[in-house]
Amino acid sequence: MSSPQxxxxxxxxxxxxxxxxARELVVELGYAKVSIEAIATRAGVGKQTxxxxxxxxxxxxxxxxxxxxxxxxxxxxxxxxxxxxADLKLVLRATAAEFADPAFDALIRGLTTEVAHDPELAAAxxxxxARLEEAKRQRLRSGxxxxxxxxxxxxxxxxxxxxxxLFHRWLLRTGPLxxxxxxxxxxxxxxxxxxxxxxTAS
Amino acid sequence: MSSPQxxxxxxxxxxxxxxxxARELVVELGYAKVSIEAIATRAGVGKQTxxxxxxxxxxxxxxxxxxxxxxxxxxxxxxxxxxxxADLKLVLRATAAEFADPAFDALIRGLTTEVAHDPELAAAxxxxxARLEEAKRQRLRSGxxxxxxxxxxxxxxxxxxxxxxLFHRWLLRTGPLxxxxxxxxxxxxxxxxxxxxxxTAS
Amino acid sequence: MSSPQxxxxxxxxxxxxxxxxARELVVELGYAKVSIEAIATRAGVGKQTxxxxxxxxxxxxxxxxxxxxxxxxxxxxxxxxxxxxADLKLVLRATAAEFADPAFDALIRGLTTEVAHDPELAAAxxxxxARLEEAKRQRLRSGxxxxxxxxxxxxxxxxxxxxxxLFHRWLLRTGPLxxxxxxxxxxxxxxxxxxxxxxTAS
Amino acid sequence: MSSPQxxxxxxxxxxxxxxxxARELVVELGYAKVSIEAIATRAGVGKQTxxxxxxxxxxxxxxxxxxxxxxxxxxxxxxxxxxxxADLKLVLRATAAEFADPAFDALIRGLTTEVAHDPELAAAxxxxxARLEEAKRQRLRSGxxxxxxxxxxxxxxxxxxxxxxLFHRWLLRTGPLxxxxxxxxxxxxxxxxxxxxxxTAS
DNA sequence: TGTTAACCGAGACGGTACGTCACGTCTTCGA
DNA sequence: TCGAAGACGTGACGTACCGTCTCGGTTAACA
Numbered sequence: 118m119s120s121p122q123x124x125x126x127x128x129x130x131x132x133x134x135x136x137x138x139a140r141e142l143v144v145e146l147g148y149a150k151v152s153i154e155a156i157a158t159r160a161g162v163g164k165q166t167x168x169x170x171x172x173x174x175x176x177x178x179x180x181x182x183x184x185x186x187x188x189x190x191x192x193x194x195x196x197x198x199x200x201x202x203a204d205l206k207l208v209l210r211a212t213a214a215e216f217a218d219p220a221f222d223a224l225i226r227g228l229t230t231e232v233a234h235d236p237e238l239a240a241a242x243x244x245x246x247a248r249l250e251e252a253k254r255q256r257l258r259s260g261x262x263x264x265x266x267x268x269x270x271x272x273x274x275x276x277x278x279x280x281x282x283l284f285h286r287w288l289l290r291t292g293p294l295x296x297x298x299x300x301x302x303x304x305x306x307x308x309x310x311x312x313x314x315x316x317t318a319s
Numbered sequence: 320m321s322s323p324q325x326x327x328x329x330x331x332x333x334x335x336x337x338x339x340x341a342r343e344l345v346v347e348l349g350y351a352k353v354s355i356e357a358i359a360t361r362a363g364v365g366k367q368t369x370x371x372x373x374x375x376x377x378x379x380x381x382x383x384x385x386x387x388x389x390x391x392x393x394x395x396x397x398x399x400x401x402x403x404x405a406d407l408k409l410v411l412r413a414t415a416a417e418f419a420d421p422a423f424d425a426l427i428r429g430l431t432t433e434v435a436h437d438p439e440l441a442a443a444x445x446x447x448x449a450r451l452e453e454a455k456r457q458r459l460r461s462g463x464x465x466x467x468x469x470x471x472x473x474x475x476x477x478x479x480x481x482x483x484x485l486f487h488r489w490l491l492r493t494g495p496l497x498x499x500x501x502x503x504x505x506x507x508x509x510x511x512x513x514x515x516x517x518x519t520a521s
Numbered sequence: 522m523s524s525p526q527x528x529x530x531x532x533x534x535x536x537x538x539x540x541x542x543a544r545e546l547v548v549e550l551g552y553a554k555v556s557i558e559a560i561a562t563r564a565g566v567g568k569q570t571x572x573x574x575x576x577x578x579x580x581x582x583x584x585x586x587x588x589x590x591x592x593x594x595x596x597x598x599x600x601x602x603x604x605x606x607a608d609l610k611l612v613l614r615a616t617a618a619e620f621a622d623p624a625f626d627a628l629i630r631g632l633t634t635e636v637a638h639d640p641e642l643a644a645a646x647x648x649x650x651a652r653l654e655e656a657k658r659q660r661l662r663s664g665x666x667x668x669x670x671x672x673x674x675x676x677x678x679x680x681x682x683x684x685x686x687l688f689h690r691w692l693l694r695t696g697p698l699x700x701x702x703x704x705x706x707x708x709x710x711x712x713x714x715x716x717x718x719x720x721t722a723s
Numbered sequence: 724m725s726s727p728q729x730x731x732x733x734x735x736x737x738x739x740x741x742x743x744x745a746r747e748l749v750v751e752l753g754y755a756k757v758s759i760e761a762i763a764t765r766a767g768v769g770k771q772t773x774x775x776x777x778x779x780x781x782x783x784x785x786x787x788x789x790x791x792x793x794x795x796x797x798x799x800x801x802x803x804x805x806x807x808x809a810d811l812k813l814v815l816r817a818t819a820a821e822f823a824d825p826a827f828d829a830l831i832r833g834l835t836t837e838v839a840h841d842p843e844l845a846a847a848x849x850x851x852x853a854r855l856e857e858a859k860r861q862r863l864r865s866g867x868x869x870x871x872x873x874x875x876x877x878x879x880x881x882x883x884x885x886x887x888x889l890f891h892r893w894l895l896r897t898g899p900l901x902x903x904x905x906x907x908x909x910x911x912x913x914x915x916x917x918x919x920x921x922x923t924a925s
Numbered sequence: 926t927g928t929t930a931a932c933c934g935a936g937a938c939g940g941t942a943c944g945t946c947a948c949g950t951c952t953t954c955g956a
Numbered sequence: 957t958c959g960a961a962g963a964c965g966t967g968a969c970g971t972a973c974c975g976t977c978t979c980g981g982t983t984a985a986c987a
Contacts, residue, residue, distance in 0.1 A: 152947055163960045230432035233490050274503055277484040285483035288435050301476055309511035328937055365939045530963055567965045634836035637894050678907055681888040689887035692839050705880055713915035732931050769934045
C-alpha cells in the first residue's frame with residue numbers, strides 16, 4: 118500500500134541488486150570483511166548509488182535482512198493451539214534452529230553487533246522487531262487468559278527470560294543451541310510465572 | 320610466580336603504556352574509532368611493538384580490560400550471607416550498575432562485539448570469565464544446600480536466566496537497567512527453581 | 522593535439538602538483554631521501570593518486586625532469602655555424618655547465634642511478650633522449666658533408682667518445698667538469714675521425 | 724703486512740660470513756633489494772656485528788667486492804708486449820667481458836650507483852682503483868716511450884676516452900659490449916693521440 | 926690459570942615508509 | 957537527466973627495515 122512508494126526516480130533494479138549483493142557477500146565473507154565498494158562492484162552499481170539511499174553498511178545489510186523476512190509478511194500471529202508450553206517450545210526451537218543456520222548467523226551476527234554500536238540503526242531494528250514482539254506478547258496474554266500463566270506476570274520480562282539466554286549463548290557461543298535447551302528455558306519460565314492454584318483442581 | 324613471566328626481553332613499560340592508551344582511547348572515542356596506529360602514537364610506541372605481542376585490536380583491548388580486573392584478583396568469592404535471594408540481588412544490581420558506567424560500557428561493548436566475531440578471542444574471554452562463573456555456581460550450590468534453591472536446578476541455565484536478560488537489555492539498549500529489574504530477575508529465577516516443600520514449614 | 526590527452530578523468534592539477542613537489546624535494550633532499558609519502562604530502566595529494574599513475578618514484582622524477590625540458594620543446598636543432606669544432610665545443614661546454622648546476626645534478630643523478638637499475642625506466646629514458654641524440658648525429662653528418670669529419674666515422678661511437686667521459690667524471694666525481702675539459706674532448710674526437718686529406722690543401 | 728691486523732677481538736669467521744652473504748644476496752636479488760637484516764640473517768650474525776664494523780650497506784658490498792679482487796692481488800702490471808694497440812685491446816676486451824658477467828654486473832652496478840650518491844664511499848672506491856689506474860697510465864707511458872702514442876697526450880683523458888664509453892654503454896644499457904666495440908674504442912683513441920711522424924719512416 | 930671485558934648471536938625497541946584497501950565525496954560521460 | 961564508473965583526499969592497514977639498544981653467553985688477553 119505505501120512502502121514501495123520511495124522516490125519516483127529510484128531504480129528498483131539497482132536497489133534489488135544492491136540488497137542481493139550485500140546479503141550474498143555477508144554470507145560469503147562475514148559482515149566485517151564486506152565493503153561498500155565490494156557491494157557496489159558485485160551489484161554492478163556505482164558507489165554513489167548506495168550512498169544516496171543508505172547511510173551506512175549496517176543500513177544496507179539491515180534492509181537486506183528485512184527484505185528477506187518481508188516475504189512472510191502478513192501472518193505474524195504465533196501458533197495458538199491452546200497449549201502455551203507446547204506453542205512456546207515450538208517457537209523457541211524454531212528460533213534456535215534459525216541461529217544455527219550459517220547464512221542466517223552471518224547476516225544477523227553482523228547486524229546485531231552493528232546495532233549494538235549504532236543507536237540510530239538500533240531504532241530501526243527495534244521498529245522492525247516491534248510487531249513480532251507484540252505477537253509474542255499476545256500469545257502470552259492468551260496463555261494468561263487460559264490459566265496457563267500468572268495473570269500478574271510482566272510479559273516483557275517473561276519474553277526476555279525466554280529469548281535472552283538463547284541470544285546470549287548464540288552471540289558468545291557459550292553453549293549449544295539444542296531443542297532441549299529451548300524446552301528447558303520454556304519450562305523454567307513457566308515455573309517462574311505459575312498460574313494461581315486452580316479451585317477446580319481439588 | 321608464573322604469570323608475569325612472558326618473554327624476558329619484553330618491555331613491561333611499553334606493555335603498560337599500550338594497555339593504558341588502548342583503554343583511554345576506547346573510552347574517549349568508542350571501540351570502532353580506535354586504530355592500532357592511534358594506540359601506538361598515544362603510547363609512544365612503534366606499531367610493530369603492538370603487532371609483535373597481540374594479534375588484533377580486540378586482543379589488546381581485551382588484555383587492557385583484564386588488566387583492570389586483575390587488581391581485584393584473589394578474592395573471587397561472592398557474598399554468602401545465608402540469604403540467597405538477597406545475595407543474588409546484590410550481585411545482579413552491581414552488574415547492572417557496572418553496565419551503566421559509560422567507561423565500562425565503551426570498553427565492554429566493543430570487546431563483546433569483537434568476541435562475537437572472533438572465536439579465538441572468544442576462547443580467551445571464556446577462560447577469563449571461567450573463574451567468576453564458577454564462583455557464581457558455588458553461591459548457587461550453597462543456596463541449594465541451604466534449601467533455598469531446587470537441588471535439581473541446572474545451575475548453568477539458572478545463571479544464564481539471571482545474566483542474559485540483563486546483557487541483552489544492555490547490548491541492544493532495549494530497556495532500562497534498574498535495580499528493580501535486577502530484583503525482578505532474581506525473584507523470577509528463584510521461583511523457577513523452587514526448593515522442595517519443607518516438612519518443617521508447618 | 523595528442524600528448525595532453527591522457528585519461529579524461531585525470532586531474533591535471535594533481536599531476537602538476539606531484540611533479541612540482543617531486544622536483545623540489547629531490548633538489549632539497551637528494552633523490553634517495555625523497556619518499557612517495559613526502560611527495561604526496563607536499564603536493565597535497567593522496568598517495569594512491571601517485572600510485573595510480575606512476576609505477577615508481579623513478580617514474581615520477583623522470584616525468585618531472587621531462588616536464589622541465591618540454592618547455593624548450595620544438596627546437597631541437599643544434600647550432601650549425603659551419604664550424605664543427607666550435608659548435609661541438611659550445612654544446613659540450615653547455616653540457617658540462619648543466620652537470621655543474623646543483624639542482625640539475627640532484628635530479629639527474631638520482632634519475633640516472635634509477636635508470637641503471639630499472640630497464641623499463643631505461644626504455645622510457647632512451648625514448649626521451651632519442652630526439653636529442655638524433656640532432657647530435659645530424660650535426661656530425663653536417664660536419665662530414667663539410668669535410669670536417671671522416672665520412673667513415675661511426676657517429677654513435679663518436680658521440681659516445683664525446684659524451685661518456687663527461688658523464689663518467691660527473692657521475693663518479695673523478696675530475697672537474699671545466700670548459701677546458703670539454704674542449705679537450707672535442708679536439709681529441711675530431712683528431713680520432715679526421716677528414717680525408719684535402720686535395721685543395723696543397 | 725698490515726691489512727689483516729684489525730682488532731684483536733674481531734671474529735674473522737663472522738667477517739667472512741657477512742661478506743659472503745652480502746655478495747651472494749646482491750647477485751641473487753640485486754643490490755637494492757638486499758637489506759642489512761637479510762645479510763645478518765644469511766650470515767648467521769647479529770645486526771650489531773655489521774653495524775659495528777661497517778657504516779652502510781654500500782661499505783659492506785664494497786668490501787665484499789674488494790675481497791674478491793684481493794685474490795689476484797700482487798700482480799697489477801698490465802700486459803706489455805711492445806704492441807700498445809694489441810695490449811689495450813686485450814685489456815678493454817677483458818673489461819667488456821667482465822661487465823657481461825651477470826654476477827659481476829649485479830655487484831658492480833649496485834656499488835657504482837651507491838658510489839654516485841655517497842662521496843665517502845666514492846673516496847674509498849677511488850683509493851681502491853688508484854693502483855689499477857696507475858698501472859694503466861704506466862702502460863700508456865710505455866707506449867709513449869715506444870713511439871706508439873703522442874708524448875703530449877694527457878694520459879688521464881686518454882684513459883677516460885677508452886674506459887668511459889664502455890662504462891656508459893654498460894651502465895645505461897645503450898648498446899652491446901662486444902670485442903669489436905672495444906677494438907673500435909682503442910683504435911679511435913690511438914688515432915686521437917698519434918705519435919709524431921717518425922723521421923725514420925721515410 | 927682465572928678474571929674480565931670486548932665481542933658475539935639474538936632480537937626488542939621507536940620509527941619511517943612501503944604499497945594496498947576502503948572510506949565518503951565529487952566529476953564525467955553515456956544511455 | 958540519471959546512474960555507472962571511477963578519480964580524488966584521507967587515513968588505516970599490516971609488513972619490511974632502519975639504526976639503536978639491551979640481553980646472556982662465549983672467548984681470548986692479561987693479571
